[in-house]
Amino acid sequence: MAQATTPNRRFNNPADALAYRSQWNGECLEFTGHLDRHGYGKMHVRGRGMLAHRLAWELEHGEIPDGAVIDHRCHNTSCVRVAHLRLATHKLNMEHQTRAHHGNKSGVRGVYWQAQRRKWAGQVRHNGKSHYVGLFEDVADAETAVIAKRLELFTYNDSDRTGVDHDRPHRLGADSPAL
Numbered sequence: 001m002a003q004a005t006t007p008n009r010r011f012n013n014p015a016d017a018l019a020y021r022s023q024w025n026g027e028c029l030e031f032t033g034h035l036d037r038h039g040y041g042k043m044h045v046r047g048r049g050m051l052a053h054r055l056a057w058e059l060e061h062g063e064i065p066d067g068a069v070i071d072h073r074c075h076n077t078s079c080v081r082v083a084h085l086r087l088a089t090h091k092l093n094m095e096h097q098t099r100a101h102h103g104n105k106s107g108v109r110g111v112y113w114q115a116q117r118r119k120w121a122g123q124v125r126h127n128g129k130s131h132y133v134g135l136f137e138d139v140a141d142a143e144t145a146v147i148a149k150r151l152e153l154f155t156y157n158d159s160d161r162t163g164v165d166h167d168r169p170h171r172l173g174a175d176s177p178a179l
C-alpha cells in the first residue's frame with residue numbers, strides 16, 4: 001500500500017467516522033481516508049458508499065434534495081468543512097468547475113496554496129515573467145489582487161474586467177497609454 005491514508009476503523013456513528021478521517025490544512029478540513037479519482041473522499045455509512053463531503057453536509061443540514069449537488073466553495077475536493085460547502089444545482093457546479101485549473105488547488109487562475117505559509121499566494125504570468133502579488137488569508141482577496149495585477153499588465157483583459165474594480169472605474173481612462 002503506497003498511499004498513507006488513515007487506517008480503517010469501525011464507528012457506531014458516521015459523525016465520529018468522519019471526524020476520525022479529517023485533518024485541518026489551512027482553512028480546509030481535508031478528508032484523510034480513501035479519495036476517488038476526482039479527489040472526493042469516500043466513506044461507507046451503514047453499508048452504503050457515500051462521498052465524505054456530502055455526508056458532512058447531511059450531518060449538519062439534513063438530507064440533500066434530489067438532483068442537488070454539494071459544491072466546494074474552496075475548490076478543494078477533499079475538503080469536508082461544512083462552511084466551505086454549498087448546495088448547488090448541477091449546472092452551477094459545472095460552471096464553477098470550468099474555472100478550476102488542473103493542479104491548482106484554489107480553482108482560481110493565478111492563485112495557489114502556499115502550504116508552508118498556510119496562505120493563498122497570487123501570481124500573474126506575463127511575457128514569460130512571473131509577477132508575485134502577495135499572500136492572502138482568503139482566496140477571494142487573492143483573486144482580486146491577481147485580477148488587479150493582470151489588468152495592470154495586460155491592458156486589455158475583458159474576461160476579468162467585468163465585476164471587479166467598481167471602485168476604480170476610470171483606471172483605464174484618460175491617463176492610460178494610447179493603444
Ligand SMILES: [Zn+2]
Binds near residue numbers: 075076080081084
Ligand atoms: Zn475547504
